[in-house]
Structures are given as C-alpha cells and as structure tokens.
Amino acid sequence: MMNRRQALRSFSAFVAGSPLWSQDYDNDPMAPINLHEFEEVAKRKLHKLAYDFIAGGTEEEYTLRANREAFGRWYLIPRFMRDVTNVDTSATILGAKVPFPFFIAPTGGKNLVLPNADETVAQAALNTKTVLCSATGVGKILEEGKPLVWWSNTIGSPNKASAVGYAKRIEDQGGKAIVLTIDNAYQSNRDRNNRNRFDYGYMQTGAPKPGDKIPPPRNPARAAMWQPHTPSLTWEWLDWARSGSQIPIVVKGVLHPGDARMAIERGASAISVSNHGGRQLDGAIGSLDALPEVAEAVGGRIPVFMDGGIRRGQDIVKAIALGASGVLLGRAPLWGLGAYGQKGVERVLELLGMEFKLAMALCGVRNVKDIDRSMIRRI
Numbered sequence: 001m002m003n004r005r006q007a008l009r010s011f012s013a014f015v016a017g018s019p020l021w022s023q024d025y026d027n028d029p030m031a032p033i034n035l036h037e038f039e040e041v042a043k044r045k046l047h048k049l050a051y052d053f054i055a056g057g058t059e060e061e062y063t064l065r066a067n068r069e070a071f072g073r074w075y076l077i078p079r080f081m082r083d084v085t086n087v088d089t090s091a092t093i094l095g096a097k098v099p100f101p102f103f104i105a106p107t108g109g110k111n112l113v114l115p116n117a118d119e120t121v122a123q124a125a126l127n128t129k130t131v132l133c134s135a136t137g138v139g140k141i142l143e144e145g146k147p148l149v150w151w152s153n154t155i156g157s158p159n160k161a162s163a164v165g166y167a168k169r170i171e172d173q174g175g176k177a178i179v180l181t182i183d184n185a186y187q188s189n190r191d192r193n194n195r196n197r198f199d200y201g202y203m204q205t206g207a208p209k210p211g212d213k214i215p216p217p218r219n220p221a222r223a224a225m226w227q228p229h230t231p232s233l234t235w236e237w238l239d240w241a242r243s244g245s246q247i248p249i250v251v252k253g254v255l256h257p258g259d260a261r262m263a264i265e266r267g268a269s270a271i272s273v274s275n276h277g278g279r280q281l282d283g284a285i286g287s288l289d290a291l292p293e294v295a296e297a298v299g300g301r302i303p304v305f306m307d308g309g310i311r312r313g314q315d316i317v318k319a320i321a322l323g324a325s326g327v328l329l330g331r332a333p334l335w336g337l338g339a340y341g342q343k344g345v346e347r348v349l350e351l352l353g354m355e356f357k358l359a360m361a362l363c364g365v366r367n368v369k370d371i372d373r374s375m376i377r378r379i
C-alpha cells in the first residue's frame with residue numbers, strides 16, 4: 001500500500017509539467033489531499049455562523065444532499081488500450097480558452113471568510129486562468145490591464161431601465177457575460193442561519209472570529225426569511241438586457257426542460273442547471289439528476305453548464321458525460337479561501353483540475369470533447 005506522501009509524489013509525477021503544481025505542496029505532510037479536507041481546515045478557522053452560512057442549505061437540506069448523492073448513483077464505464085500518455089483538459093467556455101472546464105460560481109458573502117475576499121478570489125482566478133463570476137452587487141474586481149475573464153451575476157430587477165443600464169454597465173466594464181440567477185424570488189428558509197441568529201449585516205462587515213462574543217443581531221436571518229428578492233421577474237428581463245448590450249447572457253438556476261426551452265427562445269447564450277447549491281427551494285431535484293433531461297431539451301443549441309456538489313474531478317467527467325459543457329464551483333473555492341487564503345483557492349482549483357485529468361485518463365479519453373453519454377450509467 002502506498003502511503004499518503006508516496007501517493008502524492010506519484011500524483012505529481014503524473015501532472016509534471018503543469019505550471020500550477022508546486023513542489024512545496026508535496027513536501028507539506030499536513031496539506032489537505034482533497035476538497036473535503038479543505039472544508040475541514042476552513043471549518044476549524046471560521047466562526048460557526050460563517051461556516052454554517054456557507055455549508056448550509058435550506059430546511060431539511062434534502063437538496064443540498066441530493067446534489068452530492070446524485071454523483072454516487074451515476075457510474076462511469078471506462079475504455080482502455082487507447083494511449084492516454086497525453087490528456088488535454090482544456091476547454092472553451094463562451095469564447096474563453098481555459099485549462100479546465102470549470103469556473104468559479106457567484107457566491108455572495110465572501111467577506112464572511114476573509115476581508116477583501118472578492119479581490120483575493122479574483123487574483124487566484126487570474127493566476128489559475130479560471131473564469132470568475134462575481135456575485136450580485138460585486139462589480140469589476142481587479143484593476144485595468146489584468147486579463148481576468150470576468151462575468152457578472154445578477155438576480156435581475158423587474159424594471160426595463162435598470163436591466164438595460166445594468167447590461168450596458170457590465171459590457172462597458174469589460175464583463176464577458178451576464179449570469180442571471182432565476183431561482184431567487186424570495187429569501188429562503190435556512191434553519192442553520194435561523195438557529196445561529198445569523199445577521200445579514202455580517203455579509204458586509206465580515207463575521208466574528210471563533211470565540212468572539214456575538215452582539216444581538218440587528219438583521220436576523222429569521223426576519224429576513226420572507227424578504228422578496230425578485231418575485232415579479234419574468235423572461236422579459238432577457239429582452240431588456242439584450243437590448244442594452246451584446247454580451248452573452250447565461251441563465252442560472254434551470255431545472256425544468258421547459259425553462260431551458262424558454263431561455264433559448266428569449267436569447268440566452270447558455271444556461272446553468274442549478275438549484276443554488278441547495279440554498280433556495282428545499283426538495284428541488286439534485287442538479288446532476290436534472291441535467292440529462294435539460295440537456296436533451298437544449299439539444300446542443302447552446303452550452304449547458306451545471307453546478308451543485310462538484311467536489312471531485314470524476315464529478316466533472318460525469319457532468320460532461322451527461323451533457324454539460326462545463327461546471328461551476330460554489331463552495332469549493334470558499335473552502336480553499338477559508339483554509340489558506342489565496343493560495344488555498346489556487347490549490348483547490350489545481351487539485352480539482354489534476355483529479356479531472358486523472359479521471360479522464362483512467363476513462364480512456366484524451367480530450368474533453370470525447371467525453372460522451374456512452375461512458376455513464378445510472379445505477
């Protein structure tokens with residue numbers, strides 16, 4: 001049996017040549033070896049209410065679990081004898097050539113992890129050539145001249161003038177896509193936040209440190225629970241935004257094939273199959289389980305992304321085999337951030353990339369475009 005250090009050494013031999021993989025990682029016996037261990041380190045460093053805010057879902061957390069459990073029901077059927085000495089993991093995501101078919105999902109409240117977290121994650125995205133989608137309300141992050149491919153997230157406001165203005169502004173600022181989140185009509189019911197008397201003010205000011213005494217909340221989660229976000233939003237928003245700008249619109253939060261067809265009809269350039277990481281409607285279908293029907297409805301007309309529960313390289317192979325062109329990472333980069341700051345985010349992206357490369361090789365595929373439906377079965 002190989003010990004952990006030997007395993008890491010042989011893993012890094014496999015990825016030798018990757019500019020992302022550095023020797024000091026192999027030499028640190030305590031370095032997390034997978035994304036779950038990054039979460040454990042982050043959990044130790046964060047205040048419970050910050051950890052729970054990020055890790056948690058809504059109510060019974062059925063959907064949060066469904067996202068992960070779905071990966072355990074789909075199994076890969078590898079092919080062999082195909083010379084996988086060289087494996088090319090690169091992909092093109094809405095025109096951006098990237099080393100791996102994943103990008104950073106919009107996540108609000110990064111300040112709960114570290115001050116200046118948006119800049120820190122953006123720098124890590126730039127260093128690893130990963131596309132970054134900034135969260136709602138967070139604009140352009142890095143200054144002019146840094147070639148970060150940046151997308152902007154919005155929950156949309158049901159008003160033509162603001163939709164047009166928003167789309168224009170993002171295009172002028174150099175955003176390469178707008179990501180419209182459609183599953184956010186109301187603030188959802190999150191038991192962990194309610195139990196912790198989580199204060200939404202922390203999303204601006206940052207969370208207390210472990211052991212700090214917590215003042216009584218001014219804006220407690222339970223009171224915010226029914227807060228309307230975008231209850232009157234309709235597909236018209238896409239018409240408005242498209243009249244203000246030429247940049248692609250990605251519709252995030254599609255679970256029903258009918259919504260996929262509507263998004264295409266209203267001019268979306270891509271969709272993401274997503275249930276908001278189990279943070280909106282509890283009881284909603286797991287993202288991977290929703291993907292095949294949605295991909296079938298889209299029929300290759302526009303790229304289909306997915307997010308929810310990606311923690312391993314093999315998960316990305318499964319998502320692509322079921323029709324995704326790429327996946328979004330929500331909590332994973334936040335665990336890297338909470339564990340080791342910018343370096344931690346970079347490590348998480350590297351680790352996932354290298355696991356993905358290995359999973360491709362062991363499946364007998366040399367290029368991302370060769371991953372197909374014949375490689376996967378639901379058990």
Ligand SMILES: Cc1cc2nc3c(=O)[nH]c(=O)nc-3n(C[C@H](O)[C@H](O)[C@H](O)COP(=O)(O)O)c2cc1C
Nearest residue numbers: 054105106107108181276277307308309329330331
């Ligand atoms: C702390 C946190 C904040 C989030 N904020 C947003 C947001 O502002 N807009 C959005 O569309 N999705 C948001 N999401 C959902 C993610 O974009 C993504 O859909 C989800 O996290 C994917 O699941 P995963 O965390 O298992 O990768 C958030 C998720 C988390 C964990």
